[in-house]
Amino acid sequence: RKGKNERTALQPAALQRCRLAATCHVPRCTGSAPRKGVKGRGRWPDGGTSTRMSRTDGIDAPGSEAGDDAITLRCDYLIVGAGATGMAFADVVLAEGDGSASIVMVDKRPDPGGHWNNASGFVRLHQPACYYGVPSERLEREGDASAFKYEDLSGGGEIRSYYRFLMDKYERGGRVRFYAGCTYDRSADDGTFRSDADGTLYRVEARRRIVDSTYTNVEIPSERPPPFEVDPSVECVPINGLEGMDLSSGKRKRFIVAGAGKTGIDAILYLLNNGVSESDIVWIVSRDAWMFNRDWFNPRTAMLTFPDALTCHKRSFEAYMTEMERIGFYLRIDGGISPSKFSCATVEAHELDQLRSLSNVVRRGRIQAITNSHLIMTKGNPLPFDVDDNVVVNCTANGIPRRPPVPVWQGKKIVLQPVSFCQAAFSAAIIGYVECCPRDKFRTDTDRNNIMRPVPYPVDTRDMIRSSLLSMWNRFEGYGLDSRTKSWCNKCRLLLSSHSSPATTMQLFFGFVLYRQLVAYQKGIEMKMAQHKDEFGVEFELFNSRGPQKSAKLAEAARTVLFVSVALWFVVLALVCIVAYIVFPGRSALSSSIS
Numbered sequence: 012r013k014g015k016n017e018r019t020a021l022q023p024a025a026l027q028r029c030r031l032a033a034t035c036h037v038p039r040c041t042g043s044a045p046r047k048g049v050k051g052r053g054r055w056p057d058g059g060t061s062t063r064m065s066r067t068d069g070i071d072a073p074g075s076e077a078g079d080d081a082i083t084l085r086c087d088y089l090i091v092g093a094g095a096t097g098m099a100f101a102d103v104v105l106a107e108g109d110g111s112a113s114i115v116m117v118d119k120r121p122d123p124g125g126h127w128n129n130a131s132g133f134v135r136l137h138q139p140a141c142y143y144g145v146p147s148e149r150l151e152r153e154g155d156a157s158a159f160k161y162e163d164l165s166g167g168g169e170i171r172s173y174y175r176f177l178m179d180k181y182e183r184g185g186r187v188r189f190y191a192g193c194t195y196d197r198s199a200d201d202g203t204f205r206s207d208a209d210g211t212l213y214r215v216e217a218r219r220r221i222v223d224s225t226y227t228n229v230e231i232p233s234e235r236p237p238p239f240e241v242d243p244s245v246e247c248v249p250i251n252g253l254e255g256m257d258l259s260s261g262k263r264k265r266f267i268v269a270g271a272g273k274t275g276i277d278a279i280l281y282l283l284n285n286g287v288s289e290s291d292i293v294w295i296v297s298r299d300a301w302m303f304n305r306d307w308f309n310p311r312t313a314m315l316t317f318p319d320a321l322t323c324h325k326r327s328f329e330a331y332m333t334e335m336e337r338i339g340f341y342l343r344i345d346g347g348i349s350p351s352k353f354s355c356a357t358v359e360a361h362e363l364d365q366l367r368s369l370s371n372v373v374r375r376g377r378i379q380a381i382t383n384s385h386l387i388m389t390k391g392n393p394l395p396f397d398v399d400d401n402v403v404v405n406c407t408a409n410g411i412p413r414r415p416p417v418p419v420w421q422g423k424k425i426v427l428q429p430v431s432f433c434q435a436a437f438s439a440a441i442i443g444y445v446e447c448c449p450r451d452k453f454r455t456d457t458d459r460n461n462i463m464r465p466v467p468y469p470v471d472t473r474d475m476i477r478s479s480l481l482s483m484w485n486r487f488e489g490y491g492l493d494s495r496t497k498s499w500c501n502k503c504r505l506l507l508s509s510h511s512s513p514a515t516t517m518q519l520f521f522g523f524v525l526y527r528q529l530v531a532y533q534k535g536i537e538m539k540m541a542q543h544k545d546e547f548g549v550e551f552e553l554f555n556s557r558g559p560q561k562s563a564k565l566a567e568a569a570r571t572v573l574f575v576s577v578a579l580w581f582v583v584l585a586l587v588c589i590v591a592y593i594v595f596p597g598r599s600a601l602s603s604s605i606s
């Protein structure tokens with residue numbers, strides 16, 4: 012139209028964007044077509060080592076031009092970090108946006124996939140693959156009912172393949188350019204980044220936003236030196252060092268695994284599953300942790316079993332955790348020790364048995380130093396150490412360090428953070444979805460921030476109270492029940508609810524399970540608010556602490572679900588009456604059906 016052409020003629024960048032949209036629209040992927048020509052155990056072959064070289068030479072994003080000392084790139088979004096969160100955000104913008112948004116992604120690493128690039132092949136997801144990745148593409152295998160089993164969780168190699176496949180797909184679509192091996196200048200935070208290979212400086216003019224996916228700052232042990240002094244004669248390896256090591260050669264007598272987080276657990280299970288005897292493993296546990304029981308996350312049954320966990324209403328936090336352990340939701344290694352840590356680690360009952368089989372568990376604080384004869388601990392006596400026979404597996408890292416939550420939308424910037432308890436990928440996806448919603452749905456950043464509060468990763472046990480309350484608020488007062496986002500959430504493959512089978516859905520309504528769940532959530536909120544008051548000495552400010560209903564939207568949802576469940580039973584009864592009337596035309600339908 013004339014008016015439109017006039018406008019675009021005045022704005023060359025916008026014109027380019029429109030052309031791009033016309034020619035390079037990426038259709039929404041159903042995720043059903045397997046990648047051709049790749050062989051592997053599952054759908055995503057074990058990726059092995061990186062094949063991607065730095066892509067910065069000669070590749071410019073749409074609308075680029077050379078400046079004096081910097082190459083200027085124009086796009087709609089600059090996404091810093093191509094890990095799970097950056098990729099999930101990009102995926103939603105491409106699939107749900109107006110079809111025109113162009114994206115520049117930049118990452119220090121040579122490949123997308125974030126910390127999984129440095130993970131060993133045997134390091135796996137802790138939660139089922141069907142809740143991980145991006146909304147548009149399945150990561151789990153066919154027949155995902157078994158995906159919650161440890162043997163079928165995606166490993167580091169598969170995850171790398173998955174993200175490489177996605178990045179190739181996005182780049183082929185023409186709306187994404189990936190600048191690998193480049194470091195974004197976080198201190199200047201002005202859209203500039205530099206190639207690590209040749210120092211080329213890039214300046215990005217992001218028309219819409221700069222998206223920071225690095226704020227949570229995941230730290231994995233293989234990427235940092237041991238946080239203790241190590242004598243040069245000592246063999247101290249990260250978890251990756253175990254891969255390829257001949258464990259059965261009998262050359263080593265003892266493995267000393269330092270760290271009780273996800274990586275430490277993975278290292279111990281790997282050693283045990285590869286023939287190392289439990290007596291040859293020493294586990295240094297500085298702090299015991301609570302863990303999720305993976306059985307509760309079975310995609311086929313989770314929606315039915317969760318109410319059991321929700322109906323556990325104990326006022327004292329300690330009693331609550333004990334009760335949750337009794338029903339099998341949370342697990343710990345030693346029932347006699349009260350854990351002080353929770354970092355979203357997830358295990359299955361048989362893995363817990365394996366971990367419990369270790370008799371050499373050392374609880375003397377952290378390692379301070381390793382000499383050629385001893386492990387110096389922060390508490391208690393040093394442990395004897397034999398440089399010829401022992402190898403230290405360093406699995407210590409902060410994982411996800413504590414960082415103060417900040418608003419997600421901040422003018423030109425989006426800071427990706429979890430907005431759902433221990434669910435990084437879904438969190439980035441829902442943020443992407445809200446960002447894509449038309450401006451008449453969300454007019455301001457305040458509108459957007461108002462439907463989701465950051466849910467910091469818990470570090471200490473009592474952080475779980477606040478983080479789960481924030482997550483519940485998002486779910487029941489924020490995006491989860493907000494009319495603008497609710498139906499997208501329910502369909503998103505990264506959420507539990509989207510994996511219900513038709514039979515489960517029937518049970519949810521006909522068995523009044525969903526109604527019971529929603530009522531249980533209301534009580535759960537009340538109980539957690541009381542725990543919050545006890546533990547932190549202040550009220551949890553978001554839910555209404557004075558009114559009889561802590562969450563008005565939740566109460567309304569419960570009433571609606573009850574109405575639907577009852578209505579469904581009436582429909583069934585009516586159908587029975589009709590059938591009875593047809594089969595027994597001479598008698599009253601109701602008495603026939605009753606008889």
Ligand SMILES: Cc1cc2nc3c(=O)[nH]c(=O)nc-3n(C[C@H](O)[C@H](O)[C@H](O)COP(=O)(O)OP(=O)(O)OC[C@H]3O[C@@H](n4cnc5c(N)ncnc54)[C@H](O)[C@@H]3O)c2cc1C
Nearest residue numbers: 092094095096118119125126136137138194195225229435
């Ligand atoms: C063994 C293990 C198992 C896990 N299992 C699960 C699970 O099952 N489910 C789950 O939800 N979570 C799991 N997690 C948690 C996991 O940390 C998150 O799921 C997620 O991978 C984090 O992604 P991210 O994008 O935030 O961070 P990252 O993966 O660290 O990505 C951030 C990226 O930003 C890049 N970057 C940082 N700074 C810059 C800069 N200045 N310039 C350019 N690039 C930069 C980094 O190179 C990195 O690639 C697991 C973690 C571990 C260690």
